[in-house]
Amino acid sequence: MTAPARARTSDELIRAEQPVLAHNYHPLPVVVAHAEGAWVEDVEGRRYLDMLAGYSALNFGHRHPALIEAAHRQLDRLTLTSRAFHNDQLAGFAERLARLTGQDMVLPMNTGAEAVESGIKVARKWAYDVKGVPADRATIVVAADNFHGRTTTIVSFSTDETARSGFGPFTPGFRVVPYNDLAALEAAVDETTAAVLIEPVQGEAGVIVPDDGYLAGVRELTRRAGCLFVADEIQSGLGRTGRTLAVEHEDVMPDLVLLGKALGGGIVPVSAVVGRREVLGVLRPGEHGSTFGGNPLAAAVGTAVVELLETGEFQRRAAELGGVLREGLTDLVGRGVVGFRSRGLWAGVDVDPALGTGREISERLMREGILAKDTHGSTIRLAPPLTITEAELRSALAVLAGALAV
Known part of the structure; x- marks a missing residue:
């Protein structure tokens, strides 16, 4: 009887992509296997709070x-x-x-x-x-x-x-x-x-x-x-x-x-x-x-x-939680954040370049269980699912504060 194939690790899967996938993206080194709501899980079972939501494609969270x-x-x-x-x-x-x-x-x-x-x-x-x-x-x-x-x-x-x-x-x-x-x-x-x-x-x-x-x-x-x-x-x-x-x-x-x-x-x-x-x-x-x-x-x-x-529920959530996001980012200005722009549950955060590029900050967040993505220079984008809870959002902001304090 043939033994079942061993599941490949994140590192093995990332290496397997390199010779066969055209290089049109530069993803973070996380391999997602499962997701629910605002959370994703990689092939090793590590959980991450998704603060990108597929560039707004996942406004209603994963698998609503x-x-x-x-x-x-x-x-x-x-x-x-x-x-x-x-x-x-x-x-x-x-x-x-x-x-x-x-x-x-x-x-x-x-x-x-x-x-x-x-x-x-x-x-x-x-x-x-x-x-x-x-x-x-x-x-x-x-x-x-x-x-x-x-x-x-x-x-x-x-x-x-x-x-x-x-x-x-x-x-x-x-x-x-x-x-x-x-x-x-x-x-x-x-x-x-x-x-x-x-x-x-x-x-x-x-x-x-x-x-x-x-x-x-x-x-x-x-x-x-x-x-x-x-x-x-x-x-x-x-x-x-x-x-x-x-x-x-x-x-x-x-x-x-x-x-x-x-x-x-x-x-x-x-x-x-x-x-x-x-x-x-x-x-x-x-x-x-x-x-x-x-x-x-x-x-x-x-x-x-x-x-x-x-129903208007998600529009209201984005407006209300957007206030929480803005408040949290305002508290970080001068503490690693040099400026930000937000509207609803969506923000572009400019990090002090002395602390790293946007890519480096995103990798730092990933290691702490938060998924975000850089854009130009030292700017990162935050766009969590509109289903995120206030507690989860505040937790992500706390992790961001810690990543900028390194």
């Missing part, structure tokens, strides 16, 4: 019971038809997502980058069909230090050289202006402008929160200029900032909103473009599509996510 139940139920019925046929889950998902976001129509896709690419296509089509921009002349204004994904078109308007270098030639038609600068934005908009595409909070840049009035200013400027306001809420949306959408902090309604990450509940990739009928209605059959976009499994999970958000 309502989402797992919805997935299991749908797995036993139907998973995919392609959009060549209708399925019995898609209409309800689209109706409820449109209602939740205050929009008219939904274009279902899979990944966040696909939602951005779809938003770009829709904005250009609208510019030609509705605004009357001459063919192939449409421009889109974006912000410096943006992060909208890593497809060829998207990195064409990135200002991150790591994302751009070696991947040209780049797609034309984009103008980059400083973030949080209405005067620069106004100067860049002209009769060829199809849309202004921005993140209401810049996540990858270090959770950069714009000045009060900036989002309302973008809305007013685009309205006056006769172009679209496209808000990328892939990280900031669906409860993360204490509202369903981050634009709600200024009571702003964009023409198109890009959603992803948390929309799939950490189970399947689900994204969507939601928007006004006058804008999304420009698409005709055959002009855009996706084999998996709007599949029954994704729609069932997405509907369960919308149901969780319809």
